[in-house]
Amino acid sequence: MNKKSEKMHLSKQVIIGIQFLFVAFGATVLVPLLVGISPSIALFSAGVGTLIFHLITKGKVPVFLGSSFAFIAPIIEATKMFGLAGTLSGLIAVGLVYMLMSGLIKAWGLGFIERIFPSVVVGPVIMVIGLSLASVGVDMAKTDWLIAIVSLLTAIVVVIYTKGMIKLIPIFLGIVAGYVLALFMGKVDFTPIKDAAWFALPPFTMPEWSWKAIIYMIPVAVAPLIEHVGDMYAIGAVAEKNFVKKPGLHRTMLGDGVATSFAALIGSVPNTTYSEVTGAISLTKITDPKVLRISAITAIAFSLIGKVSGFLESIPSAVLGGIMLLLFGMIASVGIRTLVDSKAKLNATRNQVIVSLILTIGIGGAVFNVGTFSLGGIGLASLVGVILNLILPDSSKPVKMKKN
Numbered sequence: 102m103n104k105k106s107e108k109m110h111l112s113k114q115v116i117i118g119i120q121f122l123f124v125a126f127g128a129t130v131l132v133p134l135l136v137g138i139s140p141s142i143a144l145f146s147a148g149v150g151t152l153i154f155h156l157i158t159k160g161k162v163p164v165f166l167g168s169s170f171a172f173i174a175p176i177i178e179a180t181k182m183f184g185l186a187g188t189l190s191g192l193i194a195v196g197l198v199y200m201l202m203s204g205l206i207k208a209w210g211l212g213f214i215e216r217i218f219p220s221v222v223v224g225p226v227i228m229v230i231g232l233s234l235a236s237v238g239v240d241m242a243k244t245d246w247l248i249a250i251v252s253l254l255t256a257i258v259v260v261i262y263t264k265g266m267i268k269l270i271p272i273f274l275g276i277v278a279g280y281v282l283a284l285f286m287g288k289v290d291f292t293p294i295k296d297a298a299w300f301a302l303p304p305f306t307m308p309e310w311s312w313k314a315i316i317y318m319i320p321v322a323v324a325p326l327i328e329h330v331g332d333m334y335a336i337g338a339v340a341e342k343n344f345v346k347k348p349g350l351h352r353t354m355l356g357d358g359v360a361t362s363f364a365a366l367i368g369s370v371p372n373t374t375y376s377e378v379t380g381a382i383s384l385t386k387i388t389d390p391k392v393l394r395i396s397a398i399t400a401i402a403f404s405l406i407g408k409v410s411g412f413l414e415s416i417p418s419a420v421l422g423g424i425m426l427l428l429f430g431m432i433a434s435v436g437i438r439t440l441v442d443s444k445a446k447l448n449a450t451r452n453q454v455i456v457s458l459i460l461t462i463g464i465g466g467a468v469f470n471v472g473t474f475s476l477g478g479i480g481l482a483s484l485v486g487v488i489l490n491l492i493l494p495d496s497s498k499p500v501k502m503k504k505n
Contacts, residue, residue: 117387118395120266122403124381125167125396127273130413131428132168132370134421136176138185141403141410142303143168146369148400150360155394157356158348163382163390164336165397166360169373170432171328174233175321175479176370179314185368187311191318192365198322199329199358207351214330220443221452222459222486223327224436229463229482230324231432238429241422245288252279252423269380272424279420288417297411303404306368320480323487325373329357332374339379340388451493459486 129147130140150166172192179188205213242249256275259267267274283289330345333353337344344353361371378396382388403409446452461467463482 114389114392115395117385118392119399121165121378121381121393122396122399123273124266124269124377125165125375127270127276128170128375128377129167129400131272131276131421131424132170132173134413134416135173135425136180136370138306138368138370139304139410140413141301141405141407142305142367142369144400145303145404146360146364146367147372148397148404150364150372151397151400152394153360153363154353154356155390155397157359158344158352160390160394161342161348162333162336162344162353163340163388163393164332164374165378165393166357166372167375167378168369169325169361169371170428171227171230171325171373172321172371174230175318177234177237178478179317182317183311183314184309185306186309187314188318189306189308189365189368190311191314191316192371193308193362194315195318195322195325195371196358196360196362196365198319199326199354199361202326203351203355203358206354207349211330211350214326217487217491218323218327219490220439220445221447221455222483222490223324224440224443224445225456225459226324226463226479226483226486227328227436227439228433229436229460229479231429231434231436232464233466233479234425234429238422238425241418242426243419244422245283245286245417245419248279248283248286248288248417248419249423249426251282252276252420253426255279256424256427265384266381269377269384272428275424275427276416276420279423280416283417283420288419289415290417291415293414294408294411297407299408300405301407301410303410304368308365308368317477317480320483320487323483325371326354329354329374332376332379335376336374336379336382339383449495451495454493455486455489458489459483 125147129143133140133143147165147167151164154164154166155162172195176188176192179191183191202214242253252275255278256271259271259274280289330350333344333350344350357372357374364370364372378393440447440456447456459482462485463479466478467481468477469481
């Protein structure tokens with residue numbers, strides 16, 4: 102009888118684990134489609150990266166690592182300048198930055214992060230990440246506005262009017278609706294599906310050393326670093342455990358860093374903890390980390406089915422464009438929410454200067470050149486924000502006056 106209960110328990114874990122992957126699936130495969138790499142490699146790195154994270158965190162934290170949206174714009178721009186192989190070396194460096202921060206957190210705690218990366222820096226950087234690709238989304242959507250609008254409206258309806266698990270998969274359902282309409286309109290090219298093998302290894306790409314790509318990418322790590330801290334508090338609140346203390350934020354950030362560097366080593370996109378999955382955990386009340394490891398193994402299995410990747414590559418650009426119109430705007434709104442929730446004093450001239458320069462430099466595409474050295478876009482905007490925050494006087498702090 103006990104054995105039967107264990108089998109039933111395991112079968113339930115498998116079902117929920119697959120369901121959690123379903124929640125993360127749309128977002129995980131959307132990122133590689135937008136940056137021009139195979140979605141199968143992203144599924145593979147997400148699965149392996151999640152297992153790496155669980156190993157480093159002693160299997161205590163119920164998270165799934167999926168493709169990070171924060172790096173879409175930087176990867177697209179860096180690939181134009183340095184090629185994909187060169188860009189991958191920059192992404193490896195991002196993982197190393199996470200690892201460095203892990204060591205600093207263990208040594209000094211969270212205080213230094215809050216000092217260097219306050220909300221007046223992180224908020225506008227996140228806004229830049231979302232808005233910098235707005236034109237790309239519009240360009241993709243206008244290839245067929247009807248398909249794009251149907252995809253967009255489906256995602257909006259799902260995220261606003263539905264409940265439960267359905268509410269957590271607006272991207273997936275938006276893509277499905279747009280794809281079905283494109284099928285009826287005869288605008289789906291089935292060549293990628295026909296050409297794909299049933300079973301195949303993901304297309305691995307080896308990185309090539311490019312110090313320019315490394316310098317370009319490292320500042321982009323600012324926003325995801327802060328996001329990681331917030332995610333750990335969020336999943337801790339859902340699971341009613343203090344993961345920041347045990348296994349420790351230094352371990353969770355180390356796990357994220359190693360997973361990101363691993364992804365770049367095989368030609369994939371950086372990983373991040375998924376708030377969608379945290380939402381699913383909150384709904385189901387299932388906080389057992391084993392379930393997320395089942396999700397990871399399922400992602401790896403999907404990555405080996407060539408027809409899945411072929412199907413994903415057959416999605417019309419208008420469908421993706423419609424989703425992007427919502428997605429990147431929502432990323433920007435997260436940046437606004439970061440400023441609001443932290444009660445940042447935006448009436449202070451100092452903070453207005455920091456926010457405005459980050460936005461204009463990042464969205465405007467400013468580039469700083471010295472000889473062969475070049476830094477621009479989100480990376481330059483992040484660096485300028487950090488420097489200004491450190492050097493500009495903060496009038497909200499009391500200034501000691503000397504007595505005559």
